[in-house]
Amino acid sequence: MREFVYERPTTLDAAVAAFAGGGEAALIAGGHTLLPAMKSRLRQPDTLVDLAGVPGLSEITRNGDMLWIGAMTTHATVAADPTVTAAILGLAALALLIGDPQVRNRGTIGGVLANNDPSADYPAALLALGGTVETNLGSHDVDGYFQGMFATALSDGEIITRVGFKIPKASAYAKFRHPASRYAVVGVYVAQTADGVRVAVTGAGPGVVRWPEAEEALTASFTPEAAKGLVLGGDLNTDIHASAEYRGHLAGTMLARAVAAAA
Amino acid sequence: MPTTLTINGATAAHDVSPATLLVDLLRDGLGLTGTHIGCDTSQCGACNVLVDGRATKACTVLAIQLDGASVTTIEGLASGETLHPMQAAFKEHHGLQCGFCTPGMVMAGLEMVRRHGHDLDEATVSHELEGNLCRCTGYRNIVTAIAAGAKAMAATGETTHA
Numbered sequence: 001m002r003e004f005v006y007e008r009p010t011t012l013d014a015a016v017a018a019f020a021g022g023g024e025a026a027l028i029a030g031g032h033t034l035l036p037a038m039k040s041r042l043r044q045p046d047t048l049v050d051l052a053g054v055p056g057l058s059e060i061t062r063n064g065d066m067l068w069i070g071a072m073t074t075h076a077t078v079a080a081d082p083t084v085t086a087a088i089l090g091l092a093a094l095a096l097l098i099g100d101p102q103v104r105n106r107g108t109i110g111g112v113l114a115n116n117d118p119s120a121d122y123p124a125a126l127l128a129l130g131g132t133v134e135t136n137l138g139s140h141d142v143d144g145y146f147q148g149m150f151a152t153a154l155s156d157g158e159i160i161t162r163v164g165f166k167i168p169k170a171s172a173y174a175k176f177r178h179p180a181s182r183y184a185v186v187g188v189y190v191a192q193t194a195d196g197v198r199v200a201v202t203g204a205g206p207g208v209v210r211w212p213e214a215e216e217a218l219t220a221s222f223t224p225e226a227a228k229g230l231v232l233g234g235d236l237n238t239d240i241h242a243s244a245e246y247r248g249h250l251a252g253t254m255l256a257r258a259v260a261a262a263a
Numbered sequence: 264m265p266t267t268l269t270i271n272g273a274t275a276a277h278d279v280s281p282a283t284l285l286v287d288l289l290r291d292g293l294g295l296t297g298t299h300i301g302c303d304t305s306q307c308g309a310c311n312v313l314v315d316g317r318a319t320k321a322c323t324v325l326a327i328q329l330d331g332a333s334v335t336t337i338e339g340l341a342s343g344e345t346l347h348p349m350q351a352a353f354k355e356h357h358g359l360q361c362g363f364c365t366p367g368m369v370m371a372g373l374e375m376v377r378r379h380g381h382d383l384d385e386a387t388v389s390h391e392l393e394g395n396l397c398r399c400t401g402y403r404n405i406v407t408a409i410a411a412g413a414k415a416m417a418a419t420g421e422t423t424h425a
Contacts, residue, residue, distance in 0.1 A: 004282060006327050008330070031323065031324060032305060035323050036323065039304075048281065050328060076317075099305075100308070100394025101318060101391055101394050102318045102319055106319060106323070
């Protein structure tokens with residue numbers, strides 16, 4: 001790994017200043033995406049700004065119909081936290097499917113949502129449940145937040161502080177995991193919300209997407225049978241793990257499993 | 264940069280460059296070579312150590328990120344010549360062959376005790392081992408060893424970390 005300047009600010013303002021003053025800078029939370037990228041020299045920041053010293057970024061609160069999770073909350077905490085499991089069990093179950101126990105002890109929800117890997121899990125939950133990404137500069141509604149592969153509405157150096165999820169009537173996530181990387185070959189999050197059924201798919205294409213045909217079918221009948229036979233279309237990935245056609249069908253299978261788990 | 268760490272119970276300041284991974288500080292800086300480097304890509308678990316009691320891949324954390332933390336490596340488990348119950352269980356149940364993955368497996372076992380208690384069924388152990396790779400044993404005896412080690416820890420009142 002190339003050397004860099006390490007900063008560990010204790011306020012958000014100091015983190016912003018450290019990011020602005022250090023050449024090419026990167027924010028680090030759990031580091032379980034960034035450090036592997038730095039080891040392979042895909043990322044070579046001049047300055048690394050560690051958010052671990054900034055207080056108040058890992059609180060979990062329920063406020064009305066919203067569940068708020070601090071950006072620095074680890075996957076292990078989301079999976080086990082009683083406020084999360086009581087409000088959105090599907091979200092806690094999703095967290096338990098990320099990586100492995102050691103990864104879940106370090107990786108954070110804010111890190112995942114800032115990175116927006118096209119095969120990551122949390123983007124599917126946030127897009128299906130609906131909600132808000134709060135930052136040091138304001139807030140982003142989820143419907144404009146994800147902007148394709150590794151792209152989000154965040155500006156350079158903008159820091160996620162907490163993430164709000166709308167608490168659904170019912171929801172669940174079904175994921176076909178790549179057995180080595182643990183990322184989603186295809187993952188489908190289904191939510192029965194006050195605004196109707198929302199379905200989001202990760203892993204299948206260049207970024208997380210809603211699936212309107214599935215939402216329509218499940219609004220008519222929220223049953224696994226209604227999901228049967230649905231095939232995801234659009235721009236899907238073909239790689240050594242699965243063809244686009246396979247992923248399209250797999251999305252239908254994961255959809256049916258998610259509905260069965262949520263219903 | 265000065266980084267204060269408590270490693271296997273001993274607190275000291277270490278002068279590390281920011282890019283130093285915890286596993287490199289342990290192995291190259293301190294000669295604690297029981298923590299192994301297998302894949303170096305956050306997947307195999309051979310480098311597992313406990314950071315403030317939580318199993319962590321030492322290849323995927325900078326030493327400097329852990330300023331003020333407590334780290335337990337495989338060297339910190341035994342009391343003199345007496346193996347920690349989790350180590351003794353691996354020996355008793357033939358939970359290793361070449362031994363390369365073993366330190367990380369033992370740490371994964373301690374993580375299971377921390378989160379699930381001392382009564383671990385096979386399904387739980389198998390599931391919780393998803394972050395540890397072994398290329399010799401086929402895992403059967405590792406699963407048996409961890410369940411037995413967890414029980415033995417309850418009997419001796421052994422803690423999961425130094």
